[in-house]
Amino acid sequence: MSFIGLPSWAGAALIYLALGLAVGALLLRAGHPHSTAASALAAWPLLLGLLGSSTQKPPLQGGPKAEAIDRAFGAVDDLLEQQRAQGANVSWGGELGDLRRALEAADARIAMVDHILDDLRAASPDAASVAADLDDLAAARERAAAELDAVLGGVHRLRIQVGLLALSEIRDEAAQAVQQRLRELHARARAIEEISSLGADPPRAQAAASP
Amino acid sequence: MKSPNLLSIAVDVLTRPDRLVNRFDQPSQAGAVVGPLLILLLLGAGLFGAVVGSYDGGWQLLYAGIKLPAVLLLAAVVSLPALRVLHAQQGRSVSTWRAGLAALVGCARVALLSTALAPVFWLIYSLDPPYVLSILMLVCGLSLVGLPGLITVARALSPGGRLRFGPTLATIALLGLVMAQSGWILRPFVVTPGAELTMLCPRSGDVVTGLSNRLRGRVPVDTEGHPRDCATREDAAPAQGDGYQHQEFGGVY
Numbered sequence: 128m129s130f131i132g133l134p135s136w137a138g139a140a141l142i143y144l145a146l147g148l149a150v151g152a153l154l155l156r157a158g159h160p161h162s163t164a165a166s167a168l169a170a171w172p173l174l175l176g177l178l179g180s181s182t183q184k185p186p187l188q189g190g191p192k193a194e195a196i197d198r199a200f201g202a203v204d205d206l207l208e209q210q211r212a213q214g215a216n217v218s219w220g221g222e223l224g225d226l227r228r229a230l231e232a233a234d235a236r237i238a239m240v241d242h243i244l245d246d247l248r249a250a251s252p253d254a255a256s257v258a259a260d261l262d263d264l265a266a267a268r269e270r271a272a273a274e275l276d277a278v279l280g281g282v283h284r285l286r287i288q289v290g291l292l293a294l295s296e297i298r299d300e301a302a303q304a305v306q307q308r309l310r311e312l313h314a315r316a317r318a319i320e321e322i323s324s325l326g327a328d329p330p331r332a333q334a335a336a337s338p
Numbered sequence: 339m340k341s342p343n344l345l346s347i348a349v350d351v352l353t354r355p356d357r358l359v360n361r362f363d364q365p366s367q368a369g370a371v372v373g374p375l376l377i378l379l380l381l382g383a384g385l386f387g388a389v390v391g392s393y394d395g396g397w398q399l400l401y402a403g404i405k406l407p408a409v410l411l412l413a414a415v416v417s418l419p420a421l422r423v424l425h426a427q428q429g430r431s432v433s434t435w436r437a438g439l440a441a442l443v444g445c446a447r448v449a450l451l452s453t454a455l456a457p458v459f460w461l462i463y464s465l466d467p468p469y470v471l472s473i474l475m476l477v478c479g480l481s482l483v484g485l486p487g488l489i490t491v492a493r494a495l496s497p498g499g500r501l502r503f504g505p506t507l508a509t510i511a512l513l514g515l516v517m518a519q520s521g522w523i524l525r526p527f528v529v530t531p532g533a534e535l536t537m538l539c540p541r542s543g544d545v546v547t548g549l550s551n552r553l554r555g556r557v558p559v560d561t562e563g564h565p566r567d568c569a570t571r572e573d574a575a576p577a578q579g580d581g582y583q584h585q586e587f588g589g590v591y
Contacts, residue, residue, distance in 0.1 A: 136537075136538050159368060159369055160369035160373075162369065162372065162373030163368055163369045163372045163373060165373070166372045166373050166376045169376055169380070169411065170372075170376055170411055170415075170442065172415040172418075172438075173411075173414060173415065173418070173438035173439075173441050173442055174368070174372065174435075174438055175434060175438065176365065176433060176434030176435030176436070176437065176438050176439075177365045177368050177435055177438075242360065245356075245360055246357065246360050246361065249354060249356055249357040249360065250354075250357060
């Protein structure tokens with residue numbers, strides 16, 4: 128088998144290099160350095176993840192609870208959609224969206240802390256103070272994750288309340304209860320949104336240094 | 339962040355590959371590591387390939403030196419999408435860039451470790467070992483240096499960097515098999531007795547059958563009795579048989 132008069136392996140190599148050239152050009156255009164663009168000639172399939180990404184720092188990505196958040200809010204959204212279809216006045220879409228964004232932001236911060244912990248633990252710090260700070264950070268991370276779980280549990284209970292709303296004869300009162308629940312959840316989500324709330328206790332090293 | 343140099347990246351690839359992947363897993367940081375990792379991969383695997391090619395000498399030094407890095411890259415490129423899906427079943431998938439970086443670090447690790455084996459291979463190949471022994475050495479050597487690289491890839495693709503038995507075993511099996519078959523497709527590295535030096539052999543069979551036949555001294559032959567997996571040397575002696583030729587692979591041919 129031949130390709131434009133060349134052996135098939137040479138043809139395949141030419142096509143591979145041509146695609147590498149194209150990927151390299153796109154990487155250069157995205158602001159990546161020449162060494163990265165040149166590397167695309169040899170290993171462009173491994174660098175496809177760089178396409179579409181600028182060299183600027185990207186926003187925080189989904190964390191360990193991303194899927195659970197997606198599932199919980201997806202279920203509530205479906206339920207609200209059904210209620211609307213039955214003519215119920217459920218107008219909390221915006222508040223639900225805010226709550227979801229707050230939880231996703233908190234989740235992304237937990238992922239960032241996970242990243243920091245993995246990195247520092249891989250570095251095997253010798254200093255006792257660093258190890259103590261790491262423990263503090265890990266404990267704060269666990270508290271934040273537990274709080275996020277609690278708010279997610281609240282979202283599940285919210286779903287039950289919305290279901291009850293469909294059966295309630297005093298709809299206004301039930302609707303107010305749902306709205307109240309949403310406000311509470313939002314307040315709790317905002318509390319874990321603050322990075323300072325990750326650590327209730329000051330790091331031991333700082334505490335030891337202070338008079 | 340201070341850009342690391344080639345030496346510090348080589349040290350990290352050998353001693354702390356997980357940390358290297360975690361540190362540069364954002365696309366904005368790719369520029370600092372892609373070039374050095376690829377250089378390490380090409381130089382390390384290229385040197386080892388050239389040493390393996392020294393068994394036959396001549397152009398085979400160049401051919402094997404070019405093909406061995408290609409074997410590593412080909413295996414990574416082919417199996418990476420499947421590996422990402424496999425590890426995504428654990429609940430959190432890694433980004434495309436992190437997966438590519440993990441593959442580059444894993445391949446660079448294999449390449450650097452194989453460089454460490456190169457002097458041993460060069461010494462033994464200079465003693466003209468039998469063909470079967472040289473093939474067996476190559477398979478064992480690549481398995482030995484390949485395993486740490488495969489584990490590196492498995493760990494980098496796992497959520498939280500924790501190894502789990504099932505996905506890790508599947509990663510090692512899949513990537514290892516693809517790597518072995520890539521080597522088979524890009525053979526010869528050690529040329530079959532009776533065949534002439536060539537860049538590539540025509541495709542035939544799979545690595546398990548091929549290696550098994552060779553280790554038993556059975557080489558597939560054409561109707562005229564010449565080895566049919568690669569171009570035949572003009573002075574190779576024809577042999578009759580059942581499609582396989584039993585060869586004595588002792589000493590220099």
